[in-house]
Amino acid sequence: MLKSLKTKREMTKLVYACALLTLVFCTSCGGQKKTDLPKDTIKDTVTSYGPNTMVRNVKQAGNGDILIAASRGGVFRYDGKSFTNIASKIGPRRYWDVLEDRRGNLWFATTDSGVYHYNGKSFQHFTTREGLANNAVMSIYEDKAGIIWFGTGGGISRYDPSRAGGKSFQNFTTKDGLPNNAITTILEDKTGKLWIGTREEACFYDGKTFTVFRNQDGKTFNNVWGMTKDKKGAIWFGATIIEDRKGDTLIVKTGLWRYDGRVFTKINQKGTSAIIEDKNGNIWTTGAVKSNGVGEWKLFRYDQKSLYNKNPTVTEIISIKKMLCGILEASDGSIWFGSLNGVYRYDGKTITDFKSKENLK
Template identity: 85%
Template sequence: MTKLVYVCALLLSVLCASCGGKKIDLPKDTINYNIKDTVTSYGPNTMVRNVKQDRNGDILIAASWGGVFRYDGKSFTNIASKIGSRRYWDVLEDRRGNLWFASTDSGVYHYDGKSFQHFTTREGLANNAVMSIYEDKAGIIWFGTGGGISRYDGESFRNFTTKDGLPNNAVTTILEDKTGKLWIGTRGEACFYDGKTFTVFRNQDGKAFNNVWGMTEDKKGAIWFGATIIEDKKGDTLIVTSGLWRYDGSAFTKINQRSTSAIIEDKKGNIWTTGAVKPNGVGAWKLFRYDQNSLYNKKPIVTEIMSIEKMLCGILEAKDGSIWFGSLNGVYRYDGKTITDFKSKEDQK
């Protein structure tokens, strides 16, 4: 057990504000459409918190202060050049082909390929610090913010906070499972939402799972996530344990004691994670692959793909099977043999 120091507290100062309302067009004087998208042969050299893929197979990269980039296999285009520098945290292409950019300092931007719309607390967003964007099976867009969850149906927002039963307003990740239930990670207790009630999920000892930043559902319908559990409290110090967990619908199984920040399942059924060796984020961060044939064994087969003395963030499996993952200073690709760093030679120093 060790003293808990939340890594993400160093990266994000959560703002608190909430209100209701409908979307409006972004004021014309805040976007300079005369600015051309920046195109470069190299990827961003700032923190890449999340990596996604669009319907054309292009890679979408949310780089804090660097921009939102689209990689077409040859070059990187900063499609947020017209907006300017923001603390971009997530990106999503919805089913209509529109892009959403989440920032932790200025709300959300919606881009239809021609123009932008800006959503902040003024338009109804729960909070301007947005850490995650998720589209559910019905096409509803959910935003995890520093002040609760915002549900957007294309016309208006509905916000959920601790006043509605949410256990913590700092929402880090959202996942809809096969039954339609939403699993919600926060910087406090994690929970699930059945459309009516928020329920904190707890282990067999009745202890809640805290500081959940990544979740995925495997082919069997089990939920995998990394979390910390508060074992004791001494004054202002929390005594915690970290681990990778799996929930099969009836019981929680602790896979190991590794800290996990992001997690996905690939097409073959392997589980991939990024996380720090130590719960306080000091020391090496690693990219692991858990072999699909041994996932439900007492000790799954684990392969260490990469170790680096800097934070590793979100993970994506691209359509070609390559694994992309963000870091504190750029984005990487693993093709099964080679790890590619897309920064310039100067930035790699």
């Protein structure tokens, strides 16, 4: 459906309201002081149920534990029996993403106080004072070489763990060719290029140059919040495209797209926020039905046998009048997904809400 928007700023706001609810634009917080963490005498908080605040991302640790980044709630580790808030020592922050790197260290992204590194014993805090591009961090990604990339509200930060103690950060902004400094997501493709979503035009980086990618009509992809690779190496992502301009009014379309290395194919016009491929090759997405993020949000599964058909088979798993965010396939095949109010698990038959004792099954 075509939508008319008065300004470009309205267009960039409308796709996924999750960013508007939790992200504080911190491009002005570059001078924030480094936070001194409480002493290790403070113990992690352990509960039998999960967070009841917004869960933006869900990841998995090497040992199979579920890692949950909950804004204002903490970063939780679920071992199959209980939830442990491993960010208790840090305190309240706007947690947005979490990652366990190949060395077994944990990284916590916040949109108000930079990045925290946890080696299992102690925390290290990185802000602009330590070289981070910006203290509003929305994504963490580890590439094939073990380099950690941070998508921030002020550009991209590249962190080389092998240079810890030296000049570890290398930053990229619009001055270096980025189309926009507000980075939403990062993904490495099979050729080694980084695909980068921003709040405006998306691009890829080949190690030297940032190139805005366009569809066959020469139009750019905007507001890309989630991307994934399928088993063939194709890139899937959700985006909005500016179809026309009438004075200050922008005419935009929302949709799910696939790039196979040659052409961009529009799959449908369903809103797509987060996206993953499971081990069987199915594609899972969360997104709002309406492009302004108001109303129902849905979790969809695209059947792997029909992914490359003109009209792939799509199954609606859940429809809910609450925002749905990041998705994870756990090692047991269950699908975890975040929401405006906590985290859910789908085991193929039952959806479990972990935010209260009464809802656990």
